[in-house]
Amino acid sequence: MxxxxxxxxxxxxxxxxxxxxxxxxxxxxxxxxxxxxxxxxxxxxxxxxxxxxxxxxxxxxxxxxxxxxxxxxxxxxxxxxxxASPRIDGSIRLQRALRAKGVPVFALTNFGRHTFEDALPKMDFLQDFDRLYVSGVMGVIKPDPQIYQMVEEDCGVAPDRLLFTDDRADNITAAARRGWRTHQFESWQGWAARLVAEGLLSKEEAGL
Missing domain, CATH: 1.10.150 (DNA polymerase; domain 1)
Known part of the structure; x- marks a missing residue:
């Protein structure tokens, strides 16, 4: 695959x-x-x-x-x-490890437009994405299928080449129905193991 x-x-x-x-x-x-x-x-x-x-x-x-x-x-x-605290530092390290290897990293989040603007200078990791998909800007929230379609159309990546993690089962299910690869987030270690299994990071790079 x-x-x-x-x-x-x-x-x-x-x-x-x-x-x-x-x-x-x-x-x-x-x-x-x-x-x-x-x-x-x-x-x-x-x-x-x-x-x-x-x-x-x-x-x-x-x-x-x-x-x-x-x-x-x-x-x-x-x-x-x-x-909206504290940070999950293990996940932030994974985000940055992926980008360091040249893997495009996007955010897809239910987040208010104005809330996000307020958070940007206070949460440095929000600036470490190649593309940002923010529900308050897009006018639709997960798990509405439209938001996933909007991501696909904007980034141009085939659904089966997108790997998405979210803590909510309904959001994951909606993405999977569009053919995305998905991982329901429970811990940064579990997410790290999935990134290793997909060949995107080595165990060392993933902090495992």
């Missing part, structure tokens, strides 16, 4: 942790976090941002709709960089 021509990384829970509940547990305590997430669909709010809605304005508008939780909801914007 031919090697992949390009490797595509999701960002949240692949290159950096995305676990808002854990952030709120630390900041307001688990009991209040459970009450907050039961009262307010914060993940739905974030989906709107990922689809292109304004970042600060959307969050502050939702906060105003739920005055009992206004300060807590505003944290989603005010302390967003903590919400």
């Amino acid at each position: 031919l090697q992949p021509q390009a490797v595509i990384f999701d960002i949240g829970n692949v290159l950096t942790r995305w676990q808002p509940e854990a952030f709120y547990d630390r900041v307001i305590g688990e009991d209040r976090r459970r009450a907050l997430f039961a009262a307010v669909d914060l993940h739905r709010m974030n989906d709107l941002i990922d689809a292109g809605a304004l970042f600060r304005e959307t969050i502050y508008d939702w906060a105003d709709q739920y005055p009992d939780w206004r300060p807590e909801i505003r944290l989603w914007y005010d302390r967003w960089i903590e919400l």
